[in-house]
Amino acid sequence: MGILWLILGVLAAFFVAWNNGSNNAPNSIGTAVGAGVISTRKALVIASIASFIGAITLGIYVTDTVMRGIVNISLLGNMVIVKGMIAVLLTTGLWTLLSTYAEVPMSVHVCIIGGIIGFGIATGTNNVSWVTVAKIFIAWIIVPFASAATAYLLYKLFSKSFRDPGYSRISVIIASYITIATPTILLLIKNLSINNIVFTATITIVISTLITLLIYYYWEMKVRAGADRVHEASRILLIMAAVAMAYSFGSNDVANSAGPLAAILYALGYGNTITAIWLSIIVAAIGLSAGILLWGEKIIGTIGERITPLSPLSAYTAQMAATLTMLIVSRLGLPVSTSMAIVGGVMGTGLSRGIHNINLKLITRIFTLWLTALPATAVISYLLTIFLVQYIPA
Secondary structure, X not given: OHHHHHHHHHHHHHHHHHHHHHHHHHHHHHHHHHOOOOOHHHHHHHHXXXXXXXXXXXHHHHHHHHHHOOEOHHHOOHHHHHHHHHHXXXXXXXXXXXXXXXXXXXXXXXXXXXXXXXXXXXXXXXHEOHHHXXXXXXXXXXXXXXXXXHHHHHHHHHOOOOOOHHHHHHHHHHHHHHHHHHHHHHXXXXXXXXXXXXXXXXXHHHHHXXXXXHHHHHHHHHHHOOOOHHHHHHHHHHHHHHHHHHHHHHHHHOHHHHHHHHHHHHHOOOOOHHHHHHHHHHHHHHHHHHHHHHHOOOOHHHHHHXXXXXXXXXXXXXXXXXXXXXXXXXXXXXXXXXXXXXXXXHHHXXXXXXXXXXXXXXXXXXXXXXXXXXXXXXXXXXXXXHHHHHHOOO
């Protein structure tokens, strides 16, 4: 029976990853597509590759939190863990699928955390780390507003450079450097020792400088060939921001399916904790990329067009604000949805041009569905866990 539970766990995790990728693909590319700087198909290919790399390089931090930071699985029997986590995955996958059909960018982290809470309560409330849950809830509250505030400030900062050809050169250099340096620092920094700080700073400066120079010379080449300076700068920066957001999406959202799958693999005896996490990340990363590539255009319009009209400038600032926010919370190991960050970023750019530019009805609908998802998935997962544990033989 063990192999059957393993197969079911892998399929359920892949199902969640697929739906996560398809539902959240617009978080990284919706603004670029909405601003008209890249085709949908090219954007999907780029996002699928970048999210896979993000999942492999930074995904371990949030995956570990989801695997054992919310429910203390060391206190539970192996088959209880397997059945409970499968209940979490099935609940999350189905809820996300329904959200995609409704063309709403669902916060899949809300679903997965709600499901894990339901599983934990089903096995005894003492097994749930309510302190960790509280930290996650606080992060959920902070992230949309932090992203909105960052987007507001970035819009004000770059508004002149996107309109004045004389500032386009410096905009390309500064924005490129920030886009490259941020994930590099977060990837390399392991602790606050002098040696690690010096190593991280040195590698970051070298990598960021080299890539920034390549991007700058590419921009110069396009301008000399006749491209408009401002339009080409905004196009390059927006595509860079989309890639960075896809990277941060993979680094954080891979945990939605990898965390529960890692617990399943560990409970079934497939390697130690670290081995189980890495095997799960690989499965989930493939599922995310496949979902983005093959079904990611379903709700692009919601992010790219319906919340607020997007220009290259507003699209870039929304994307970059969400990216910076998500990379930081990913490195801290907090499971926070990219949907929260990008919706906040788009809201921030809209507010910088006046509240009348925001589709408040759609925003209300999105936030309402997010709030509904937590208790709904908790209840469904609770009931499904009890059913699987009590009525389905091991």
